[in-house]
Amino acid sequence: DQQVKQNSPSLSVQEGRISILNCDYTNSMFDYFLWYKKYPAEGPTFLISISSIKDKNEDGRFTVFLNKSAKHLSLHIVPSQPGDSAVYFCAASEGGAQKLVFGQGTRLTINP
Amino acid sequence: DAGITQSPRYKITETGRQVTLMCHQTWSHSYMFWYRQDLGHGLRLIYYSAAADITDKGEVPDGYVVSRSKTENFPLTLESATRSQTSVYFCASTGTGQSPLHFGNGTRLTVT
Numbered sequence: 585d586q587q588v589k590q591n592s593p594s595l596s597v598q599e600g601r602i603s604i605l606n607c608d609y610t611n612s613m614f615d616y617f618l619w620y621k622k623y624p625a626e627g628p629t630f631l632i633s634i635s636s637i638k639d640k641n642e643d644g645r646f647t648v649f650l651n652k653s654a655k656h657l658s659l660h661i662v663p664s665q666p667g668d669s670a671v672y673f674c675a676a677s678e679g680g681a682q683k684l685v686f687g688q689g690t691r692l693t694i695n696p
Numbered sequence: 697d698a699g700i701t702q703s704p705r706y707k708i709t710e711t712g713r714q715v716t717l718m719c720h721q722t723w724s725h726s727y728m729f730w731y732r733q734d735l736g737h738g739l740r741l742i743y744y745s746a747a748a749d750i751t752d753k754g755e756v757p758d759g760y761v762v763s764r765s766k767t768e769n770f771p772l773t774l775e776s777a778t779r780s781q782t783s784v785y786f787c788a789s790t791g792t793g794q795s796p797l798h799f800g801n802g803t804r805l806t807v808t
Contacts, residue, residue, distance in 0.1 A: 588738075626801050626802075627700075627788075627799030627801045627802055628739070628799045629799070630796035630797070633794070635794070675739075680794045682729075682746075683729075683741060683744060683754070684741070685755075688736055688738040689738050
């Protein structure tokens with residue numbers, strides 16, 4: 585039973601436009617959410633996080649939105665750059681960053 | 697250099713063989729984790745450790761054994777490898793609280 589779901593395996597966006605990656609979760613006990621970015625042959629790297637007490641967190645070009653009632657979060661990247669092409673994983677946990685549960689990942693391709 | 701190192705990067709083994717994947721971190725992080733990445737499943741937690749000599753099962757622990765005699769090392773052993781254990785394995789670590797996980801670059805394991 586997949587507790588964290590990323591329903592779009594891939595997404596293609598033009599350079600300079602906004603990229604929106606989506607993630608749904610089923611466990612209402614999750615209170616901490618993160619996005620990781622992964623390049624080929626490398627480990628995932630932390631991008632941005634949000635606590636359940638917030639509904640938005642921003643860091644430069646990256647913004648994460650959390651809708652607790654819908655159990656949905658999204659990552660907005662604006663403007664999108666070629667270096668943003670990677671696989672993005674959504675993750676969630678209860679009571680801190682330990683024991684993360686990951687989604688399946690979305691492959692983002694930024695086209696010039 | 698500080699960081700988290702996994703070895704080997706690539707490993708091919710035969711069904712039934714024992715194989716150990718190594719993980720070493722230099723941050724003195726309390727928590728360490730082993731995840732496997734498979735297409736369609738994202739990253740799934742195999743085992744984790746909250747401190748030296750404290751380990752616990754994750755989502756998919758069957759067929760794996762871990763130990764943590766020293767804070768900096770967290771080896772993962774496949775006692776009798778099976779083809780279903782062909783995967784990319786990632787080790788991660790974090791300190792206490794809501795610090796994001798830091799991942800190694802992975803070990804690609806093929807069981808023939």
